[in-house]
Amino acid sequence: MELRPHDQAVVDLGGIRKEISxxxxxxxxxxxxxxxxxxHAIGTIDPEEAERTLALFAEMARLNEERDSxxxxxxxxxxxxxx
Amino acid sequence: MRTDIDQPASGEAPAHRPxxxxxxxxLDIKHGRIDMGHGAGGKAAAQLIDELFVxxxxxxxxxxxxxxxxxxxxxxxxxxxxTDAHVVSPLFFPGGDVGCLSVHGTVNDVAMSGATPxxxxxxxxxxxxxxxxxxxxxxxxxxxxxQEAGVPIVTGDTKVVEKGKGDGVFISTTGIGVVPPGVEISxxxxxxxxxxxxxxxxxxxxxxxxxxxxxLAFETxxxxxxxxxxxxxxxMLAAAPGAVRVLRDPTRGGLATTLNExxxxxxxxxxxxxxxxxxxxxxxxxxxxxxxxxxxxxNEGKLVAVCxxxxxxxxxxxxxxxxxxxxxxxxxEVTTDPHHFVQxxxxxxxxxxxxxxxxxxxxxxx
Amino acid sequence: MKYIDEFRDGELAKQIGARIAAEVHxxxxxxxxxxxGGHTHAISRYGVMELLPxxxxxxxxxxxxxxxxxxxxxxxxxxxALAQGAIVCTYGDTMRVPASESLSLIRAKARGxxxxxxxxxxxxxxxxxxxxxxxxxxxxxxxxxTTPPTALTLQLAKREGLGNFxxxxxxxLTPSAITHILESPEVxxxxxxxxxxxxxxxxxxxxxxxxxxxxxxxxxxxxVVIAGFxxxxxxxxxxxxxxxxxxxRAHVENQFTRAVTTEGNLKAQALVSEVFELRPSFEWRGxxxxxxxxxxxxxxxxxxxxxxxxxxxxxxxxxxxACECGAILRGVKKPTDCKIFGTVCTPENPVGSCMVSSEGxxxxxYSYGRFHDIPVVTATAIEEATP
Numbered sequence: 054m055e056l057r058p059h060d061q062a063v064v065d066l067g068g069i070r071k072e073i074s075x076x077x078x079x080x081x082x083x084x085x086x087x088x089x090x091x092x093h094a095i096g097t098i099d100p101e102e103a104e105r106t107l108a109l110f111a112e113m114a115r116l117n118e119e120r121d122s123x124x125x126x127x128x129x130x131x132x133x134x135x136x
Numbered sequence: 137m138r139t140d141i142d143q144p145a146s147g148e149a150p151a152h153r154p155x156x157x158x159x160x161x162x163l164d165i166k167h168g169r170i171d172m173g174h175g176a177g178g179k180a181a182a183q184l185i186d187e188l189f190v191x192x193x194x195x196x197x198x199x200x201x202x203x204x205x206x207x208x209x210x211x212x213x214x215x216x217x218x219t220d221a222h223v224v225s226p227l228f229f230p231g232g233d234v235g236c237l238s239v240h241g242t243v244n245d246v247a248m249s250g251a252t253p254x255x256x257x258x259x260x261x262x263x264x265x266x267x268x269x270x271x272x273x274x275x276x277x278x279x280x281x282x283q284e285a286g287v288p289i290v291t292g293d294t295k296v297v298e299k300g301k302g303d304g305v306f307i308s309t310t311g312i313g314v315v316p317p318g319v320e321i322s323x324x325x326x327x328x329x330x331x332x333x334x335x336x337x338x339x340x341x342x343x344x345x346x347x348x349x350x351x352l353a354f355e356t357x358x359x360x361x362x363x364x365x366x367x368x369x370x371x372m373l374a375a376a377p378g379a380v381r382v383l384r385d386p387t388r389g390g391l392a393t394t395l396n397e398x399x400x401x402x403x404x405x406x407x408x409x410x411x412x413x414x415x416x417x418x419x420x421x422x423x424x425x426x427x428x429x430x431x432x433x434x435n436e437g438k439l440v441a442v443c444x445x446x447x448x449x450x451x452x453x454x455x456x457x458x459x460x461x462x463x464x465x466x467x468x469e470v471t472t473d474p475h476h477f478v479q480x481x482x483x484x485x486x487x488x489x490x491x492x493x494x495x496x497x498x499x500x501x502x
Numbered sequence: 503m504k505y506i507d508e509f510r511d512g513e514l515a516k517q518i519g520a521r522i523a524a525e526v527h528x529x530x531x532x533x534x535x536x537x538x539g540g541h542t543h544a545i546s547r548y549g550v551m552e553l554l555p556x557x558x559x560x561x562x563x564x565x566x567x568x569x570x571x572x573x574x575x576x577x578x579x580x581x582x583a584l585a586q587g588a589i590v591c592t593y594g595d596t597m598r599v600p601a602s603e604s605l606s607l608i609r610a611k612a613r614g615x616x617x618x619x620x621x622x623x624x625x626x627x628x629x630x631x632x633x634x635x636x637x638x639x640x641x642x643x644x645x646x647x648t649t650p651p652t653a654l655t656l657q658l659a660k661r662e663g664l665g666n667f668x669x670x671x672x673x674x675l676t677p678s679a680i681t682h683i684l685e686s687p688e689v690x691x692x693x694x695x696x697x698x699x700x701x702x703x704x705x706x707x708x709x710x711x712x713x714x715x716x717x718x719x720x721x722x723x724x725x726v727v728i729a730g731f732x733x734x735x736x737x738x739x740x741x742x743x744x745x746x747x748x749x750x751r752a753h754v755e756n757q758f759t760r761a762v763t764t765e766g767n768l769k770a771q772a773l774v775s776e777v778f779e780l781r782p783s784f785e786w787r788g789x790x791x792x793x794x795x796x797x798x799x800x801x802x803x804x805x806x807x808x809x810x811x812x813x814x815x816x817x818x819x820x821x822x823x824a825c826e827c828g829a830i831l832r833g834v835k836k837p838t839d840c841k842i843f844g845t846v847c848t849p850e851n852p853v854g855s856c857m858v859s860s861e862g863x864x865x866x867x868y869s870y871g872r873f874h875d876i877p878v879v880t881a882t883a884i885e886e887a888t889p
Binding site: 066074076077078079086088090091092093095096097098099100102103105106107109110111113114116117 | 622709762
Binding site: 417420421424426427482483484485486487488489491 | 506512519546549594849
């Protein structure tokens with residue numbers, strides 16, 4: 054992703070490049086991933102959290118294998134509890 | 137169209153050089169524009185036709201110089217006639233323009249009956265003020281497309297409308313072809329158990345056109361797939377005579393609309409495999425950005441075929457051997473379904489209905 | 503596509519589906535409401551329901567801003583185009599919503615109204631700059647996700663002193679919608695579906711954060727799990743909800759940790775509060791008047807408020823009597839419960855707004871889920887059945 058003047062930036066999605074506004078997000082740097090909606094970036098993606106979420110999915114697969122080979126084991130929820 | 141323009145010497149010739157007899161000031165293609173005179177049917181119109189159209193399309197029929205072309209009747213088989221109007225905006229897009237599109241579109245319509253396209257006619261509606269240099273570009277593109285396809289443009293017409301009443305150029309083409317005896321290809325013929333074959337990636341043309349529209353402005357390497365498919369069709373029919381039951385090219389409305397049309401015409405259902413439908417990654421990404429579904433995006437150089445299951449392998453091999461079918465794939469099968477649903481097993485593992493397009497495909501908002 | 507394809511993996515989907523099947527109690531049913539258009543779409547397009555056990559039901563709440571737009575507001579927009587000759591710009595789906603006198607924005611366009619579809623509020627601003635002699639009105643709809651871009655546009659318009667630009671503000675707020683569902687007086691008339699928990703919206707939460715949902719968890723003792731808009735996100739969120747229900751918990755949990763924080767996008771929120779303020783009341787299609795559920799333009803930006811500039815009055819218009827959008831938006835009825843679903847009311851000729859947007863419950867069901875209602879037989883099955 055490149056930064057452009059007047060709060061614009063060029064994002065790349067699978068080879069397609071489009072200019073969008075980043076006026077709504079603070080501290081965006083080249084190389085960041087953003088979520089785009091109606092021509093504006095509305096938030097950035099935290100790569101660590103993304104990996105953590107994907108790891109959680111993989112854990113599901115592992116739990117299922119365990120389940121199939123022994124009695125039901127309760128899994129843990131890796132996401133944030135907030136209240 | 138008349139080609140015998142006889143004009144006295146132009147008054148603007150420099151005085152010291154003798155002016156040739158029958159000198160006619162040629163069209164100023166570089167800077168000239170269409171004006172109402174070009175549509176009046178008089179000398180200006182004739183000059184436009186002669187120097188722009190006939191010069192590009194040149195063939196024996198056009199040189200006859202009559203209002204209609206006199207063509208030989210084919211010996212055997214039946215005549216196929218198809219017509220199409222082309223109002224694409226913008227006129228020029230990555231991979232093509234309205235000119236070659238108008239040739240390919242009608243050649244393909246004729247070919248979808250299993251016919252060999254023979255001749256084309258072309259009718260132009262030009263907007264006052266349209267630059268001649270762009271018109272020439274379009275006409276030359278048509279001529280090239282027609283020549284490469286081996287289908288000459290044998291007759292035509294031009295009209296001019298006032299500024300503001302047209303979008304630059306509208307082109308309408310009609311094609312005539314011959315389908316040999318014994319070849320029965322129609323949207324009515326699909327039967328449960330038949331195999332669905334697609335000649336290549338979907339969504340390319342629509343995305344290429346959208347990328348040019350001002351309000352979208354994104355840089356992409358996607359080009360329109362506009363192409364004449366009649367030689368691909370010939371190869372397919374030769375590979376397995378009698379096995380191909382339906383042929384159709386998924387233009388406006390995309391693959392989804394075409395399949396629904398066939399399902400309804402034949403009174404059957406369909407089951408597609410999403411993972412088998414080829415889509416270029418950039419087309420996928422562009423559709424993602426715009427909230428569009430590639431299944432509903434227009435194509436101009438692809439076809440879908442319904443063929444008997446025992447011949448599917450042979451037909452697919454013939455497609456893949458042809459340059460326009462290199463990425464051909466088997467995408468599903470025809471089912472029995474009184475409701476004529478086109479269903480799809482999604483890559484995700486679920487199932488959904490792929491319905492008709494409703495209205496124009498508008499992007500979602502959340 | 504990074505951060506997209508990984509979240510659509512079919513293998514992982516099966517695994518999560520198996521997990522959910524393993525953990526649901528077989529003797530009870532689970533009903534979860536989602537109110538994010540992106541979720542409605544993801545569930546339909548990817549066929550998520552197929553991967554869930556039969557006793558888990560998803561209910562579509564009022565997550566589609568187009569669907570909750572009342573007829574009276576579309577009439578205002580149409581009036582601006584036809585009567586006032588303004589260029590009216592809006593997002594795509596709004597164009598087809600049916601309004602009074604068999605009109606819609608797209609039909610008004612056919613009658614000569616200068617109505618244009620834009621992909622972004624900034625496009626509307628650009629139109630105003632390009633057409634200084636015409637009035638340009640941006641018909642702004644959407645939940646908290648689309649509000650910051652509109653706010654930005656108003657700021658820019660003020661800074662540039664664009665005298666011909668104004669906004670018809672119909673932005674609505676998500677939490678109000680949910681509260682209204684849970685405790686409105688109409689609940690007596692329509693009844694209410696026992697909802698066990700909520701799948702929190704994806705994009706909206708990026709902007710407002712997860713904080714605002716704590717109210718629902720506490721007040722109504724319902725778990726809320728904020729989910730990303732990819733199908734795997736939705737499935738994982740469902741699993742998390744099932745677990746909360748089984749354990750008798752009612753917390754706000756965040757599945758969409760890669761994009762949602764507790765406080766949300768503060769920069770966007772500040773922008774919105776500078777330009778907009780709460781309306782005391784606003785009509786939602788199918789839900790009636792809902793207090794403190796929508797935004798209007800502040801006094802400081804009054805010059806750019808289309809309602810003030812054109813002295814618009816709001817006239818509420820009742821829905822077609824046969825239309826069940828109201829009940830469907832509440833999750834009380836299913837699209838198939840509506841007498842005119844699929845016959846009189848189709849995506850081609852929508853009678854109510856649930857059929858217009860692909861995120862509307864009726865349109866989503868019509869396009870993707872209808873086949874569930876009718877069994878389909880394949881040729882091989884017939885062959886196997888006949889001796």
